[in-house]
Amino acid sequence: MNPTSSPALPGSSLNARRRLRELDRLADGDADGVVDVLVVGLGATGAGAALDAATRGLTVAAIDAHDLAFGTSRWSSKLIHGGLRYLASGQLDVAHESAVERGILMERTAPHLVRAQPFVLPLTPLVSRGQAALARAGFLAGDLLRVGARTSRSTLPQPRTLSAVETRHLAPALRPTGLRGGLLSWDGRLSDDARLVTAIARTAAAYGARVLTRTRALELHRDGALVRDETTGQELRIRARTVINAAGVWAGGLVDDIRLRPSRGTHLVLRSEDLGRLSAGLHIPIPGETNRFVLVLPQGDGRVYVGLTDEPVDGDIPDVPEVPETDIGFLLDVLGSALDVTVHRADVVGAFAGLRPLLDTRDAAGRTADISRKHAVLTSPSGVVTVVGGKLTTYRRMAQDAVDAAVTAGDLTAGPCRTASVPLVGAARPQALAGLDVPARLVYRYGSEAPAVHALGLEDPALARPVVPGHPVTGAELVWAVRHEGALDTSDLLDRRTRIGLVPEDRAAAEEAARDALAQPAQVQ
Secondary structure (H helix, E strand, O other): OOHHHOOOOOOOOEOHHHHHHHHHHHOOOOOOOEEEEEEEOOOHHHHHHHHHHHHOOOOEEEEOOOOOOOOHHHOOOOEEOOOHHHHHOOOHHHHHHHHHHHHHHHHHHOOOOEEEEEEEEEOOOOOOHHHHHHHHHHHHHHHHHHHHOOOOOOOOOOOEEEOHHHHHHHOOOEOOOOOOOEEEEEEEEEOOHHHHHHHHHHHHHHOOOEEEOOEEEEEEEOOEEEEEEOOOOOEEEEEEEEEEEOOHHHHHHOOOOOOEOOEEEEEEEEEHHHOOOOOOEEEEEOOOOOOOEEEEEEOOOOEEEEEOOOEEOOOOOOOOOOOOHHHHHHHHHHHHOOEOOOOOHHHEEEEEEEEEOOEOOOOOOOOHHHOOOOOEEEEOOOOOEEEEOOOHHHHHHHHHHHHHHHHHHOOOOOOOOOOOOOOOOOOOOHHHHHOOOOOHHHHHHHHHHHHHHHHHHHHOHHHHOEEEOOEEEEHHHHHHHHHHEOOOOHHHHHHHHOOHHHOHHHHHHHHHHHHHHHOOOOOOO
């Protein structure tokens, strides 16, 4: 194959062949079958723990019953928050931690995946002058968080007040009647949360971690786990000197005495044309609430996300949460309070919900929105380390704390945490990324690997075409995902490596292209 069609980071390719080879090596009796750290769960935190441990010089296996980013990590608002909401609720430590981690992602480890996103808070008649003053003060305080985190002004511009004309220029869909202007602020925005997890996992693999999807943990113990290969049904034991449980909302099912209080966050998916040209995201205040907003998030791919809710969830945890009509109605009502266009239920072409794995502290009465987003690392009497709580933005710090605890629990010899300065697969300086002679959309999703993805389409023009009319993902991206990003089936391709599947109609149209990509000849690894 053309050299330009190879990954930029040697050893980072994940695929079916590598998975089988590494799973065999971990089976009972293999000479290198004992690892220092076994990580269970390959969301952002689990993949982050695998990377953290591997870069400290530890041997690592990381498993997931399904796929990379199968759970909560793919259902976020695709934002890297600077901690403003937590500052407003008095959680100063969480706010500072969020701002620091945002800066690390934007300026060091993933500048290709995270960039500045402008937001407008429209000052509608439903926003009193007192509320506007409070919001303005909050945005200025958020800018102080940026300063405290040492994130440059060139990375995140300064917030400011907008006139009514400027506000409608950025968001023409806003209702002009009574509009007094707006407040412009900036935050970090991911090209795709599932792509971030894929990049973390692949970087961990490049440092030697064995990343194994479709590998379900049946039992966890201090010295490893009984697991099942979900592709064959075969059971085997992975031996480890210490175990990290990073299974998110499912963590309590693997370790006793872990009580979680999941919270559902729902987003709607709309076609961009339904809201007109949006040059910025929107913070739409929720009527009757002081510090809660509905976000309108243009994606640049013909879609807009609208979210999110914060509702407690009781009972069993489903693999894929359903979106209740009450959540859809609530979000549409808030949209209607500020927009000049009417968004009907029939305009909702998709919806998704994620479950936040909040720790049940038993002292938080009322709503899950009131529970702290600070993470917790707990070591059970059996020696298993569990990490819960937190949020996508702070995955790296959560992983660091979990590995610190695992090193102590397993009495391991390890180097210091390095992940604040380890670039993820595809990362490069902004100037280098800007100089790549490929479509900008590919650069935003693949960084320095964009030329290799683009080369697949040059070699086979059929792969250069979008797989769904009106959506930019090409066949080359699907083939790349199979060869280098560990995609094993059509769901991996359409629901996580790309987000085509968020709209059922588009998903059905892309099924054939996904099957064709899976049937492409495998590369020799």
